[in-house]
Amino acid sequence: MNKFLRIIIGLLLCLATAQAQDESFQKAQTAYDEGRYAEAVLLYESLIERGIDNPELHYNLANACFKDSDLPKAVSHYRTAWYDLPRDPDIKANLHFALNAAGAIESTPSFLEHLFYSLSRSEWIIVAVIGYILLTLLFILMLFMKRARRTLLRIGLIPAALLLLAGFGWNQWRQLSIHPEWVVVKTEATALFGPVEGSTAHFKLPLGALVQQRSTDSKGWVEVEYDGKQGWLKTDHISPVSP
Amino acid sequence: MKFEIRNLKRILPILGIFFCALSALAADVQMSIEPQLISLLDRAVLKVEFINASGNALDIPQVDGLNIQYQGQSSETRIVNMKRTSKVVHTYLVTPSKVGDFTIGPVTAQYKGGQKELTAQLRVIKPSDDKKAQEISELMYSEISTDRHAPHVQEPFELTLKVFIRDGVQIDGNFAIRGGMPENGMDGDLAWNVIDQTREEVNGSIFKVYTLAATARTLTAGTFTFQPQVQMNVIIPRQERRSYGFDDPFFGDFFGRQETRPFVLDCNKLQVNVQPVPMAGRPDSFTGGVGIFDFDVSIGPNKVKAGEPITIKMRIAGNGNLTQITPPKIQENHAFKLYDARTVATDKPNEILFEQVLIPKSDSVTNVPPISFSYFNTKTTDFRTITRGPFPVTVEAAPQQAAQVIATVPSTIQQETKILGRDIVYLKPAPEHWKTAADRTWYEQPLFRVLLALPLLLLLLIAGGTARHNQLAGNVALARRQKAPKAARRHVQLAEQARRKKDEKAFYEALWNALAEYFGHRLNLAPGEVALPAVRTAFPKQQESIDHLFNTIEQRRYGFTAEAPLAPDEMKALLNELTSTLKKCERVRL
Known part of the structure; x- marks a missing residue:
């Protein structure tokens, strides 16, 4: 009986929490519609602080940040939303718009990068799992249907190709963990030739520019790549974006 | 009195031996340096010896003109004329850096018997072949x-x-x-x-x-x-x-x-x-060069069709940070496609070469734009810019098929020319389900990893089962061997039922069937071939009980014995004997 009561109470609590989240989200929408962008930012951020991690939330927060003239944060949240929904046209358009507004140069992905970024990391994993299960089923069928083995082997090329493609796709996203993306959060950020204070200035980065990490230094320096150039920045000039 | 003198004669040698032994065990610490006279290029060895005592290495105070380095410790034990002496020796290497008379110490050494001030003297003279050198x-x-x-x-x-x-x-x-x-x-x-x-x-x-x-x-x-x-x-x-x-x-x-x-x-x-490279007056075409350089550009071929590549070779030579220089930039234009520059290996140490490919898209291109290289001149301490070009080229119209390929606008240019909307796209509605970070990374959960292993396990199980099935299908003896215990168990159960019903005939029939079925399957024998000699040979260790079972069951089954029917307890004992014998046979490897 006690157990049943606990389940009921747990379900009610979940419903109440979901309703509270809906209410906060709606309040933030209203604040945004009424031009109270700073308030909308706070409301969206409070949801993120509660552990909510929907791409829609990051996208709306990014919109509010953009309207509140906080370009680095807007770019950062658009990019975070894009990690989950890489094909979403709204996210892509707004990220492009924000980067243009910042005067930042967008990196142009190669054909393969474009292909592998067409699905999110979760979607590539689902593709891999489907390929894997299909391949396993085909192997099981092969054990029972000896005469159809050749045909089944040929059919097996499809899930094997899926698995391989998903592997490459997953690896593409993995590169973002190895070489994470950062957003420039300080004006007049200048990348230097070396990871030392007073080193020669190499190139300047606009506020809100997205850069990719190449390597790090133990003294708080990050080697970043931007517009095909590589230079060193202090970590207080940039904020991490990649998950 | 005579008694006292006689006793003294006995006691004195004993006391003498005792005091000698005691003196041998007296603890001491000594410091010595060898040799005490060395030349400037030579070295001496300083030793601190703890005799019949143990002691740690001493901190020898620094002496101006000498470098004293601790080398390590050694110990030795000697027994001479029944006297045992032990030593712990700490060794230091003394290297002089000037001539003169030096006193090492005093340094206080603690040991078992107390403490002692130690000093050592060293004289360093000029080398024999150079009388002038003092240091x-x-x-x-x-x-x-x-x-x-x-x-x-x-x-x-x-x-x-x-x-x-x-x-x-x-x-x-x-x-x-x-x-x-x-x-x-x-x-x-x-x-x-x-x-x-x-x-x-x-x-x-x-x-x-x-x-x-x-x-x-x-x-x-x-x-x-x-x-x-x-x-x-x-x-x-x-x-x-x-x-x-x-x-x-x-x-x-x-x-x-x-x-x-x-x-x-x-x-x-x-x-x-070291002076900094100034930020003021830094031209846009500065690509990190610091030193004194010369800059040359050559292009080739000068006459191409639209869509064909022109290679631009840029050479920077001189003294400076050549390896740190990035390629000079070529001003981009919609009329041509520009690929990234690459560094080309060169044998000459004071130059760096870059190559960049440019593809004219149409015959409207008449020249490759001028290329500027800016560097910081360390002699004049200002920025210098060297510009080469423009370079005239003749571009002919390409055949129709090729022109279609070239007509593809590079994505970078597309980005530049794309007309953006006046504002960002509006907000998204609330999601149907609220997700947490853990929901997003469901693939990192342990449960997912466990589930992922299930299809593979299923495949392995089925593959194993199929292999076993195939093995049994191709090997009758093995298949029958597998059946043997089950077949015997069925007849043992029938015998147990017959015993309870006191149906003696059925009881012995079931017992016989158990024996025949078990050994028939076990030894892969035809039903008529199951006989005592074959079974005895296969299970030599169980011969006695097998003989007893076969003989008893056959005699009772066909009524060859004149003995009275077995009592229920005896029937049960016979059944137990059969069961235990079959179990023992089951454990035998053939």
Whole structure:
């Protein structure tokens, strides 16, 4: 009986929490519609602080940040939303718009990068799992249907190709963990030739520019790549974006 | 009185032996140095000996003109004339750096019997072949200098290190530079090379001078201090010659009449003030070059069809940070497609080559735009820009098929020309389900990993089962072997039922069937071939019980015996015997 009561109470609590989240989200929408962008930012951020991690939330927060003239944060949240929904046209358009507004140069992905970024990391994993299960089923069928083995082997090329493609796709996203993306959060950020204070200035980065990490230094320096150039920045000039 | 003297004669030797033994065990500590007279290039060994006591290494106070290094400890035990003596010896190596009389200590040593002040005397004299030298630094020293005292950041500058060795001092020719370099701000480690070896006169003495050179470059501005510590090995004749019975110089050297000793040379301190490259007046075409350079550009071919590549070769030559220079930028234009520049390997050390491919999209292209290279000139301390071009080219219209390919606008240009909306896209509605970070990374959950293993396990299980099935289908003996216990169990159950019903005939029939089925399957025999001799041969250890079972069951089954029917307990015992015998046979490997 006690157990049943606990389940009921747990379900009610979940419903109440979901309703509270809906209410906060709606309040933030209203604040945004009424031009109270700073308030909308706070409301969206409070949801993120509660552990909510929907791409829609990051996208709306990014919109509010953009309207509140906080370009680095807007770019950062658009990019975070894009990690989950890489094909979403709204996210892509707004990220492009924000980067243009910042005067930042967008990196142009190669054909393969474009292909592998067409699905999110979760979607590539689902593709891999489907390929894997299909391949396993085909192997099981092969054990029972000896005469159809050749045909089944040929059919097996499809899930094997899926698995391989998903592997490459997953690896593409993995590169973002190895070489994470950062957003420039300080004006007049200048990348230097070396990871030392007073080193020669190499190139300047606009506020809100997205850069990719190449390597790090133990003294708080990050080697970043931007517009095909590589230079060193202090970590207080940039904020991490990649998950 | 006589008694007392007689007793004294007995006691005195015993007391004598006792006091002798006691004196042998008396603890002491001593300090000695060997030899006490050495030349400037020689070394002495200082020993602190704890006799019949143990003690730790002493902190010998520094003595100006001597370098005292602890070498380690050793211990020894001696028994001479029934006297046992033990020693703990701490050894120090004493290397002089100037001549004079030196007192090492006093130093206080603690030991079992108390404490003691220890001192040692050492005299260091001039080397026999050089009466002028008072200090090591007069025999060997090094000097560092540079060609530029105020270079700029990234500008390479030469460091020259001269090692002076007075004539007569023998070295093995190996130099090691240990420390004394700036810890931060240098671009890589310095690579020293011996570039010259001469003889020079310094203050009336002849010196062998080794000149080492290295190229330095800094990443930052500021003051950099160089005071390298040159370590080299000096070949010194041994003071104490060993006698091996050969007076030949070859054998003398071979058996250790010479030894090499490492010395660290004194060196002057060199301070280099590195100037920053100014930010003011830095042209857009500055690509990191610091030094004095020349810039050349060549293109080829000059006559192409639209869609065909033109290679632009850029050469930067001179003195400076060539490896740090990024390719000069070519102004992008919609009329041509520009690929990234790449560095081309070159044999010449003072130049760097870049190649960049440009593809004209149409025959409207008449020239390749001018290319500028800007660098910071360290001689005039300003930025210089060298511009080459424009380079006239003749572009012919391409065939229709090729033109279609070229008509594809590069994505970078597309981005530039894309007309953006006036505002960002509006907000998204609330999601149907709220997700947490853990929901997003469901693939990292342990449950997912466990589930992922299930299809593979299923495949392995099915593959294993199929393999087993195939094996049994192809091997009748093995298949029958597998069936044997089950078949016997079925008949044993029937026998148990018959026993309960007191149906003696059915009981013995079931027992016989159990035996026949089990051994028939087990030994892969035809139903008629199951006979005692075959079974006995297969299970020699169970012969006795098998004989008993076969004989008893057959006799009872066919009524060959005149004995009275078995009592229920005896029937149960027979059944148990059969069961246990079959179990034992089951464990036998055939």
